Amino acid sequence: MYYIATHLRTAVAVVFFLFIGQIITAQSKVLIHSHNDYHQTVPFYQAYAQMLDSYEADVFYDKTTQKIMVAHEPSEIHPENTLDNLYILPIVKQFRSNGGRAWKNSDKTFYLMIDIKYDYKNSIPAILQSINQYPDVFDKSQNPYAPVIVFTGEIPEPALFGNYPEKIFFDGNFKQKYSSGELKRLAFFSASFRDFSAWNGKGGIVPNEKEKLLAAIQKAKSLNKMIRFWGSPDNLNTWKTFRNMGVDIINTDHPEKCADFFRTELQHNFSFDKKHIPVQHEIIRPDKLDKATKNFSGFDENSLSLDSCVAYYKPTGRNDGEPVRPKNIILLIGDGMGVSQLAAADLVNNGLSITQLKYIGFQRTQAKGNFITDSAGAGSALATGQKTPNRSIATDGKGHPNSSVTEILLPVGKSCGIVTNGSVADATPAVFYGHADDRDNTDEITDWLTRTQPDFLGGSGRALFVDRKDGRNLKNELMNDYQFLDSINQPYDVNKKLILLDERLANATTRHNITLLTQTAALAIKKLNINKKGFFLMIEGAKIDYAGHANSFPASIIETLGFDMAVQEALRFADSNGETLVIVTADHETGGLSIIDGDKAEGRISGVYASDDHTPVFVPVLAYGPGAANFTGVYENTDIFHKIINLLYLKKK
Numbered sequence: 001m002y003y004i005a006t007h008l009r010t011a012v013a014v015v016f017f018l019f020i021g022q023i024i025t026a027q028s029k030v031l032i033h034s035h036n037d038y039h040q041t042v043p044f045y046q047a048y049a050q051m052l053d054s055y056e057a058d059v060f061y062d063k064t065t066q067k068i069m070v071a072h073e074p075s076e077i078h079p080e081n082t083l084d085n086l087y088i089l090p091i092v093k094q095f096r097s098n099g100g101r102a103w104k105n106s107d108k109t110f111y112l113m114i115d116i117k118y119d120y121k122n123s124i125p126a127i128l129q130s131i132n133q134y135p136d137v138f139d140k141s142q143n144p145y146a147p148v149i150v151f152t153g154e155i156p157e158p159a160l161f162g163n164y165p166e167k168i169f170f171d172g173n174f175k176q177k178y179s180s181g182e183l184k185r186l187a188f189f190s191a192s193f194r195d196f197s198a199w200n201g202k203g204g205i206v207p208n209e210k211e212k213l214l215a216a217i218q219k220a221k222s223l224n225k226m227i228r229f230w231g232s233p234d235n236l237n238t239w240k241t242f243r244n245m246g247v248d249i250i251n252t253d254h255p256e257k258c259a260d261f262f263r264t265e266l267q268h269n270f271s272f273d274k275k276h277i278p279v280q281h282e283i284i285r286p287d288k289l290d291k292a293t294k295n296f297s298g299f300d301e302n303s304l305s306l307d308s309c310v311a312y313y314k315p316t317g318r319n320d321g322e323p324v325r326p327k328n329i330i331l332l333i334g335d336g337m338g339v340s341q342l343a344a345a346d347l348v349n350n351g352l353s354i355t356q357l358k359y360i361g362f363q364r365t366q367a368k369g370n371f372i373t374d375s376a377g378a379g380s381a382l383a384t385g386q387k388t389p390n391r392s393i394a395t396d397g398k399g400h401p402n403s404s405v406t407e408i409l410l411p412v413g414k415s416c417g418i419v420t421n422g423s424v425a426d427a428t429p430a431v432f433y434g435h436a437d438d439r440d441n442t443d444e445i446t447d448w449l450t451r452t453q454p455d456f457l458g459g460s461g462r463a464l465f466v467d468r469k470d471g472r473n474l475k476n477e478l479m480n481d482y483q484f485l486d487s488i489n490q491p492y493d494v495n496k497k498l499i500l501l502d503e504r505l506a507n508a509t510t511r512h513n514i515t516l517l518t519q520t521a522a523l524a525i526k527k528l529n530i531n532k533k534g535f536f537l538m539i540e541g542a543k544i545d546y547a548g549h550a551n552s553f554p555a556s557i558i559e560t561l562g563f564d565m566a567v568q569e570a571l572r573f574a575d576s577n578g579e580t581l582v583i584v585t586a587d588h589e590t591g592g593l594s595i596i597d598g599d600k601a602e603g604r605i606s607g608v609y610a611s612d613d614h615t616p617v618f619v620p621v622l623a624y625g626p627g628a629a630n631f632t633g634v635y636e637n638t639d640i641f642h643k644i645i646n647l648l649y650l651k652k653k
Helices: 083-097 120-131 158-163 207-222 236-245 255-263 339-349 375-384 405-412 442-447 474-478 516-528 543-550 553-577 638-647
Strands: 016-020 023-027 031-034 054-062 067-070 111-116 148-153 168-172 186-192 227-230 249-252 269-271 328-334 359-364 415-423 456-460 482-485 497-501 535-541 580-585 593-599 604-609 619-624 633-636
Touching (some): 031 255, 054 083, 054 120, 083 111, 111 120, 120 148, 186 207, 236 249, 236 593, 269 339, 328 375, 328 553, 339 553, 339 593, 339 604, 339 619, 375 405, 375 638, 405 535, 456 516, 474 482, 497 516, 543 553, 553 580, 553 604
Parallel strands (some): 031 054, 111 148, 148 168, 186 227, 328 535, 328 580
Antiparallel strands (some): 016 023, 269 604
């Protein structure tokens, strides 16, 4: 009697099963199959170095030499390319050098799929004769980590499976019928992708073809078997699509790229409450931070999720775009936030406060003498209106300071504040109160607080004031002019300037502290708004940049959402008085982010990075309130400073 499941499950399973003999092993990730592995520059070893899960060798039986030759076509056969030379002996070498395991300190093993082109009756015995020489490697009764030998191509009828040792398995074919006993001899099912779809790997699969593929996937799963599609497109979009559909084994001719894609899966997927990705504990640290931020503790991948979307604010439109002089200006800088970072957060969150703004422009970010800017060069351009070399903090790079908007507005009676959810001596906040030819000169930068004296400074960096190389205690020197706060909840004297050094602001944004930047911004606004002449406030979302350097897409989403909440606070304040211009922009983009997949209804999105550094792309400028219409178009980053000064009817001295 033959048995095969006829019903299909209605939902794609996230956990799939490998049924070998009597053992069912749960799989928590996709497996990667090195298709036509022998065509790689270095067969076996190239894919093995990536710890791939399956290796494919096409073989022919040579009746003259009685050897198994590896080749795709008879014309490709080379005397040295035997199955023994290319696969069996290298496998034996690795297992024996690793103490009987495929990889040191790993319980993982792999499949060796042998595609028999013809004459299985002679091929299989010859292959068995070869592997039987190494029972310590290939015999599961002697080695629980033995590789799994799977025959495909021209193989025996299912009824003959029992004639072969139980240590070998066969490739399943949906066109065959299998008894329950025969099913146990199947490692998995392989199917031609072209039997189901003509998709070329671009865009999405058309619905009716996707339904056919899902039906095949569910058919395999109903039999507790994995499935592999051969002849499929082989690119990032396909790998991601297959992963989402529940394909168990991914076919690829690009082992390094495919392995890296799935190895870093948590780093390029975000979903609310982690519904769509496996949970693991890993700390991701960016390696391109400077002195003020080098002690950043990193992004804990196990914490990069939110329970639900973050509510956004739609402004009332009060005085939006009106050609009148604003009393207050709030400049919000998402460090590293390009259009893709903004779009990703907007799409998965079903909207942002930032994307409710209708006056939109773009700024070019190049620094003086540098096509790709750093935060010092770009931040200085925003703060001073002067093109600035990389690493320079509001100077010309030769020791000559360029006056910042803060230094211009304070003498004419405006209050000024600087807020960051990073170190107060990092480049972006530093350019609004300090000067130095190198951003790492944190003592020199913070010394400027004794001269510039903004009304409010908030961020992390307590050690910058009391644990300095020069031995000075800057906190003590500033005590006459400032009240120092350790927490946003600490009472303060309304008559004194404030420096808030809350070390929690140095940490990555999570569901537990996502409101911290917003609370700091609210405190700054409350403090500065006491001045009847108005104020200027810069608020930085610092760690969108860190996420780009770390190539952590979920971190980028959460950091952007946290920044958007601070924007929301600014917009609500602007609507409360009608005299406040809100400008939202970035200093540069970090990582070359691309969005590759997502589902708004399911609350998930995926993105990958082209680099771990800054890029030279345009970044958005969005504005709201009186004077907002001045920020449309495409212009240099330095123009933002001049637009601010002109709106306030002031001229730079």
